[in-house]
Amino acid sequence: MSRTHVNCEVNGDAVDFLTEDGESLLNALRDELGLIGAKEGCGTGDCGACSVIMDGRLQCACLIFAPEADGASITTCEGLASADELHPLQQCFLEGAALQCGICTPGFLIAAKALLDENPDPTETEVRYALAGNLCRCTGYDKIVRSVLEAAVQIRTPA
Amino acid sequence: MKYAAPTTIDEARTLLAGDADAIVFAGATDVVPQMRAGRPEPSMVIDLKKIDRLMSVSLDGDTWQVGAAAPSSALTSNAAFAADFPGLAEAAGLIGSDQIQNRSSLGGNLCNASPAADSVPALVVNDAVAVIAGADGERRVPVADVVTGPGQTSLAHDEIVVCFELARPAGRTSDAYLRLIPRTEMDIAVVGAGVRLTLDDSGSVSAASVALGAVAPTVVRVPAAEAALVGSSLDDASLAAAAAAASDACSPIDDKRGTISYRRQVAGVLTRRAAGIAADRIRTRNGQNGVS
Numbered sequence: 001m002s003r004t005h006v007n008c009e010v011n012g013d014a015v016d017f018l019t020e021d022g023e024s025l026l027n028a029l030r031d032e033l034g035l036i037g038a039k040e041g042c043g044t045g046d047c048g049a050c051s052v053i054m055d056g057r058l059q060c061a062c063l064i065f066a067p068e069a070d071g072a073s074i075t076t077c078e079g080l081a082s083a084d085e086l087h088p089l090q091q092c093f094l095e096g097a098a099l100q101c102g103i104c105t106p107g108f109l110i111a112a113k114a115l116l117d118e119n120p121d122p123t124e125t126e127v128r129y130a131l132a133g134n135l136c137r138c139t140g141y142d143k144i145v146r147s148v149l150e151a152a153v154q155i156r157t158p159a
Numbered sequence: 160m161k162y163a164a165p166t167t168i169d170e171a172r173t174l175l176a177g178d179a180d181a182i183v184f185a186g187a188t189d190v191v192p193q194m195r196a197g198r199p200e201p202s203m204v205i206d207l208k209k210i211d212r213l214m215s216v217s218l219d220g221d222t223w224q225v226g227a228a229a230p231s232s233a234l235t236s237n238a239a240f241a242a243d244f245p246g247l248a249e250a251a252g253l254i255g256s257d258q259i260q261n262r263s264s265l266g267g268n269l270c271n272a273s274p275a276a277d278s279v280p281a282l283v284v285n286d287a288v289a290v291i292a293g294a295d296g297e298r299r300v301p302v303a304d305v306v307t308g309p310g311q312t313s314l315a316h317d318e319i320v321v322c323f324e325l326a327r328p329a330g331r332t333s334d335a336y337l338r339l340i341p342r343t344e345m346d347i348a349v350v351g352a353g354v355r356l357t358l359d360d361s362g363s364v365s366a367a368s369v370a371l372g373a374v375a376p377t378v379v380r381v382p383a384a385e386a387a388l389v390g391s392s393l394d395d396a397s398l399a400a401a402a403a404a405a406s407d408a409c410s411p412i413d414d415k416r417g418t419i420s421y422r423r424q425v426a427g428v429l430t431r432r433a434a435g436i437a438a439d440r441i442r443t444r445n446g447q448n449g450v451s
Contacts, residue, residue: 002161021162022200024191044192045259046345057232057261063191064262067162068206111257132344133256 004067010035011079019066026050026061028069029076037077037106041135048134051107051114052076058114060133077106080113088151089113096147100138108134112148120156124149161203166210168292168321174205176294176317183207183319185228186262188255189271212321213266216240223325227266227289231278235260243327245440246334246353246433250281253338256345266320272306273347275373279306280353281336283378284368287325293318303370306377332357333444335436337429338372341416348373349417352405352429356388356437364388367434369401373416374409374426381408384430393438401434402427 002021009015010033017032024043029035029052041047043062050061053075080087089109092098099105108131115122115130122130127148128141136144165171175181181203184190194200207213213228216237223240231251234240241248254263254277268278269289279302287302293315300313302323307313314320328334334355340346351372359365367388369381383404391397411422 004162022160022204043195045188045255048256048258051258057230058258059261060258063187065162065187065204065206067164068208070164114257129344130257133258 004070006067006070008069008071009073011075017066021065021067023066024062025052025054025064025066025069025074028066029061029074035076035078038110039103039106041103041107046133046135047104048107048111048131049104051110051134053110053114058111075110075113077109080109087113088154089116089148092147092151092154093144096143096150098139098143098147104134104136104138108136108144112151115148116152116155120152122149122152160200162206163203164206164209168210168212168319171205171207171210171319172292172294172317174203175319178203179316181205185213185264185267186230186259188259188263189267189273207266207319215322218327221327223323223327225265225323225325227269227320227322228264231260231263231265232257234265244281244285244325244334246336246355246437247278247281247285247325250277250336250338250351250353253277253336265323269302269305270312270314270320272308272310272312272377274309274376274378275348275351276378277336277338277348277351277372279378280351280370280372281334282323282325283370283380284334284353284355285325285328286368287323289323290321291318292321297321299324303378303380308376328355328357330357331359331441332366333437333440335433335440337433337436339425339429347416350374350411350422350425350429352426352433354430354433354437356434356441358438358441361392362442363390363392364438369405369430369434371405371408371426371430374411374422376410379408379410381405381430383408388434393434398431398434402431405430 007016039049041049045060045063052061182201183205207228213226215226235252268276282302336353338348338351353370355368357366367385369384384401387400406423406427409423
């Protein structure tokens with residue numbers, strides 16, 4: 001089994017890890033770097049629970065071979081909050097009860113961040129399409145969509 | 160399993176030629192799920208995304224060069240490309256979620272060789288040419304000739320699809336792609352239909368291309384539907400004839416997504432609707448700016 005030394009930036013920090021070549025970036029994040037926010041739901045790119053932003057693009061970490069991350073810049077849900085303050089998306093998810101079991105939440109947060117980075121004022125339809133790659137079996141989605149829309153307002157008009 | 164990330168086509172080909180069990184990949188959106196479902200792990204996965212030519216989307220004179228590994232989102236977000244090939248951009252934008260579209264590629268969609276691949280009918284109606292690098296240099300093959308059956312292509316083991324060449328549509332020409340799925344997003348086509356039309360100054364169809372996906376082992380071109388459209392003013396009788404020809408061209412399977420008779424009927428309906436959309440695009444564009 002081949003192992004590769006990977007250097008990359010995760011949530012603004014330079015990191016390096018050793019990985020088996022066939023390992024997924026998701027497992028490397030969780031097992032080598034201890035970043036257990038991103039989850040494996042399906043392992044086939046359907047559920048979005050492992051969503052990360054790599055080099056500016058929202059992707060499923062379960063479909064990325066860990067060595068692909070060499071030289072890349074990655075944002076996971078652990079990179080959303082600042083030192084003592086939750087990201088508006090996180091705060092709005094809490095206040096809007098946009099989660100129940102929470103397995104899908106890190107993926108939804110990252111997908112929503114990718115959307116708001118591109119489109120700070122999305123319509124409800126745009127939010128629903130942007131989150132179509134993230135499955136939630138608890139909430140029925142409505143509270144998630146409303147929380148993303150509320151976070152968009154807060155980010156556009158800081159208190 | 161080894162991972163390799165060559166930066167040149169020659170390097171990638173050498174790796175592939177030296178290992179009969181190696182495979183190339185771009186987004187791995189099919190490769191990883193197939194391995195999870197039990198496909199034996201290859202000895203090596205060769206990442207094509209570090210090769211500039213496979214990732215670039217550019218207009219060279221009157222020909223678009225679309226890198227085989229460029230993500231679908233690079234096409235859907237390219238306004239000039241989407242204006243030239245709205246149907247192909249739509250087809251690329253129908254494949255999976257945003258997460259998938261940031262990895263999935265036209266080269267992967269073609270070489271995975273699923274009969275239901277969304278981008279392939281849209282490539283075929285636009286006469287896309289696949290540029291394939293092999294031991295004797297590059298060869299150019301119509302996209303329609305690359306896939307030979309489900310999961311099967313005409314590529315030799317050490318050949319790589321480098322890019323697609325798409326001539327800019329001349330004159331009053333546009334395309335459309337429609338697919339039927341049981342919901343609005345994130346599913347695999349029950350039927351897909353690509354249509355490209357050229358209209359003359361009087362509004363009659365001077366050229367037509369029709370291709371269907373998910374209704375046969377490979378994407379099928381439908382000459383009888385094209386003949387029904389050419390020379391017509393897209394009147395009801397001509398559209399009905401094209402729809403009937405599309406239905407007749409199907410040799411689908413019964414599966415959980417649709418029955419044979421349902422797929423046949425839907426192929427006709429989508430062909431007719433896609434023809435209408437392509438024609439509307441030509442008329443709207445000419446109405447807006449007076450030139451094609």
